[in-house]
Amino acid sequence: MTATIKAPPPDRRRSRGDLEARPIRRRSLGDLKVALIFLAPATVGFVVFYIWPTLRGAYLSFTEYSLLSPPEFNGLQNYERMVQDGFFWNALVVTVEYVVINIGLQTVLAVGIAMLMYRLTKSITVRAVVLLPYLVANVVVALVWYWMLDFQIGIVNQFLGWIGIDPIAFFGESVWGIPTIALINVWRHMGYTALLVFAGLQTIPTYVYEAAEVDGSTEMKTFWRITLPLLRPVLVMVLVVTIIGSFQIFDTVAVTTQGGPINATRVIYYYIYERAFTRFDFGYASAMAMVLFALLAIVSLLQLRLLRAKESDLA
Amino acid sequence: MNISRRTILKAGLAGLVAPAVAGCNNGAASRGTGEVIYWLWDSAQLPMYTECAKVFHEQNPQYSVKIEQYGWDDYWSKLVTGFISETAPDVFTSHSSRYPLFAAKDQLLPIDEYVAQDNLDLTIYQPRLADRWIGADGKRYGLPKDWDTEVYFYNSALTEAAGISAEQLNSMTWNPQDGGTFEQIVARLTVDSKGRRGDQSGFDKKNVAVYGLGFADAGGSDGQTSWSWYAASNGWKYSEGEPWGTKFFYGDPKFTETIAWWRGLITKGYMPTLAQATSGVDVTTTFGAGKYGMTPNGSWMLGTYAGLKQVKTKLARLPQGPVGKRMSMMNGLADTIWAGTTRPEASWAWVKFLGSKTAQDIVAKAGVVFPAVTESMPAAKAAFAADGWDVTPFLEPVEAGDVFAYPANPNSADVNAVMTPAMESVLAFEKDPSSLAEANDEVNQILSAAS
Incomplete structure (x- = not known):
């Protein structure tokens, strides 16, 4: 947050004349950082509570898992059972x-x-x-x-x-x-x-x-x-x-x-x-x-x- | 200000993580080494157990107990998630329908060594009650805390109006052919919208105002409060082994003829249809509104029936069946220790205390359930009498030894998943009682596949 307020430090490139492009690149980078901070809580929540359980659910669907003992891989058996159920x-x-x-x-x-x-x-x-x-x-x-x-x-x-x-x-x-x-x-x-x-x-x-x-x-x-x-x-x-x-x-x-x-x-x-x-x-x-x-x-x-x-x- | 925001963010994140970490292993790190977490589901018993915990702490200053109570449905799902995430309570109240699975999955601590080491006298309990907690593997998983049987709760204003005496109600007979004097009483208790009784001519079974007999549901795989005593007094058994069954007998003619007679009461208009009986709050509320002459139920419901202020409720014995006896299911609860506990010694001390006469006297005096310790029974009887209940009908089958166990089985959830719809189909007249033979095959298939 503080970074965007500070004046840009002297730069060698500025003397070469590409003054116009500079501030835009700088600002977008600066925003990215801030944006990441603001996005982080939602992303963490999304990954922890949605993506991870979905992936784990997908994995568990190929296992025999009775909760209280570790899951055992059984291929497509669950899906075959479903057709008969x-x-x-x-x-x-x-x-x-x-x-x-x-x-x-x-x-x-x-x-x-x-x-x-x-x-x-x-x-x-x-x-x-x-x-x-x-x-x-x-x-x-x-x-x-x-x-x-x-x-x-x-x-x-x-x-x-x-x-x-x-x-x-x-x-x-x-x-x-x-x-x-x-x-x-x-x-x-x-x-x-x-x-x-x-x-x-x-x-x-x-x-x-x-x-x-x-x-x-x-x-x-x-x-x-x-x-x-x-x-x-x-x-x-x-x-x-x-x-x-x-x-x-x-x-x-x-x-x-x-x-x-x-x-x-x-x-x-x-x-x-x-x-x-x-x-x-x-x-x-x-x-x-x-x-x-x-x-x-x-x-x-x-x-x-x-x-x-x-x-x-x-x- | 420059640093503070980020620091706050970090501190906040750290704050979020810390309790989550401490939450693991049922808070072993954050609580004292002598503190036991104990769960129960019955809110009516919370005051007594709080009192027990106080006395326990006075007798064992090095130990203390933290009690948590959750409603029946939450209780079991929370418990299972607790097992998986290792946050289960050290000690918890357990039920015959659930503990076999937990034991089979190594979630319960066998207490045989403790019982032997402390030379515990198991004869202080009601006969056979302690043995219910010996699992299929022969290990003991809990000490009994209470027990229950079934009787009929009847609306005495309705029986008096029908001219039925308490003697008649307490000497009923039953058979699967004509229902015996029990069915006569149920018929007499049934009244149609024009005031004609079920045993009178012109009775309109399509417009019944008061049903002689109410029921909660089709009974599932155990029928504890719906049909278990009829079937048992007809000489039927759930399975080949009692209580540990590997082959069930739901297709046995003794069972199917019992169910055929039972659902016949619906045809005759003495009992509501399954749709009517299950479309609503519950059987006791309907009974409380004066819509049922009598309803079978278990002793744990005494408090609920006492709370029904619009009706005067009394208790009647179960009928005597073809085997010449009155038979009741006898079930009970026990306190069990979680295998993952970090403080087994303290947990055992608490379980042992709850199974002692001191604790069960406290429970007995509250008059909510029947204590497992035989010598605590008089106190319970007196407490129930003070509430206006003569609980003798509950006690007689136990004293006479005419009781049978809740069918224990590590796969009871699977058995129930088959039997509940199967029984409902029969009670709803969508299938014949003979169809139970197919359901029985399915049950036995599940059991043989599991073992």
């Missing part, structure tokens, strides 16, 4: 079902809320309220809904009773398990997603709307022809991030159904956790985590490609 395929199907319900509903609702906010109010209070569920810890949200959706004594079933609907075993019935968990997380995340979309809406210049109005476009037409296409880059970013997050569903399952009834909610992350930490099958769990990693990378790349995330229709 019905639980693994079931977990993938269940997870995809969750992602489809969760992301589908969440995105539609988020765009809806964002549009409402954009058209009706710019109040900070409303934005804060919309964000509230997201500020509550995942586990707390799951627990509160678990109580409210109780079959015998939950308030939701009580309410359904008043309007003449038979009580529903939200967490106990196989068909309801995943939709229930997906809806809980839609409730928690839609406000946050709506804010991201809302920010995207604000980047759309008003003149395009004015032009649409002049041309006599209806509200619906404006939304489909102007808002959505111009929102695409933001929407892609939001989709990529939320889909990755959605695939990693774990806490709500861990707090409520723990994979049951039978195998109806045994999502891939929960299955990996079970294998690793209750059955001490760490090598196999690592292999599954690697497959999930590859899967997510492919899904994200495909999305970015297909939805042309880098281009905007504005230009």
Whole structure:
């Protein structure tokens, strides 16, 4: 820091006349040093908590490792096992079902809320309220809904009773398990997603709307022809991030159904956790985590490609 | 200012590293040589063990104990990560379902030498209880601290309304064909939304207001609080060896007919469906809301049931089965020492103290669990009586010797991973009880592959 403030020491080269180039080179070098210092904590964190565990996970996926005895290399055996493992395929199907319900509903609702906010109010209070569920810890949200959706004594079933609907075993019935968990997380995340979309809406210049109005476009037409296409880059970013997050569903399952009834909610992350930490099958769990990693990378790349995330229709 | 920023940065980094280093080896360097770290999961027992630690320190001034408590789920994952990172506690509370694996992985310190060296009298404990902590390898891994059995907790207002006397409740019989007098009582306790009882004509099993019998889950591989006593009193055993099994018998007709009868109660409308029973907080909360006539449960739940203020809860014996006896699972906890401890002497002193009458009297007087030391039982009985519990139904099977052990097995997590979905499929009527034979083959395959 002090180095940049000090006057440059006399230099032989200066007399040769390359005075112009000097300060630029000096400054960039000086900045590099400072930049490194500022980057160091984040880099250390990234390497220690992300890169290293990923590499180690990749290594462990080729071993038989029961946690309490040292890992033994076993080649591709874990991956071969995975192909035969019905639980693994079931977990993938269940997870995809969750992602489809969760992301589908969440995105539609988020765009809806964002549009409402954009058209009706710019109040900070409303934005804060919309964000509230997201500020509550995942586990707390799951627990509160678990109580409210109780079959015998939950308030939701009580309410359904008043309007003449038979009580529903939200967490106990196989068909309801995943939709229930997906809806809980839609409730928690839609406000946050709506804010991201809302920010995207604000980047759309008003003149395009004015032009649409002049041309006599209806509200619906404006939304489909102007808002959505111009929102695409933001929407892609939001989709990529939320889909990755959605695939990693774990806490709500861990707090409520723990994979049951039978195998109806045994999502891939929960299955990996079970294998690793209750059955001490760490090598196999690592292999599954690697497959999930590859899967997510492919899904994200495909999305970015297909939805042309880098281009905007504005230009 | 010129130097200070960098110095602060360095100091900060050093500060971050120092505790991390000291954190290794469960803080051996930073704590006193006589200090033992002790873990337990039951918050209700924390006060008693704090008291025990105080008395222990008074008797052994050279030693002290630091107690840490974590909830059941956190407890086991923290413990395992502790084993790996060498930060596990010196002494910890252990469970029959977990210790066999830890012992098999050399994480527990065998205490045979200490027991021999101190000439410890193991006959002060309830019969057979101390031997539960002899592992498959024949070594002893812990001293028992408490024990538990199962009974029915019933809502006495509901039984009175049904005209069922305490005598009837305590002399129930059961068989897998018609369910005996037990099923008659359960039927009578069941009430539909129009007030008709399960044994009356016109009973509407589709609209039940109060179920005669509640249950927590399908029971997994042990069925401890769901079906274990029916199966045992039908002459069934978990495995060929008790408690160390290498071949399980979940496909045995004695077991499958028991489960077929049990799930039949759902068809008859006396018990909620699996979906209803498991879609919610837990079985005790539902019982506390007056929705179940009775629920089977273990003695460790006495405190929870006492906390249910809307209902008056009483205890009834398990039914007498085809073998002519009432059978209950008897399980218990023990204190075990981590093999990686840096202070085995102090740890042993603490384990020995916790297994002594002095410590167990302190535990007994609190009236939370039944102490392992036989002579401490009267104090526990009195403490429970003061809370309004007559705990005799828990004690009788132990006194009569009609108890069986929790199925011990180093691969219990794998066995459970097969049996939990298998039992749930049967209880959800997605598969027939005969399908348990396939699950059993799978279990035995896992066990033969592991050994």
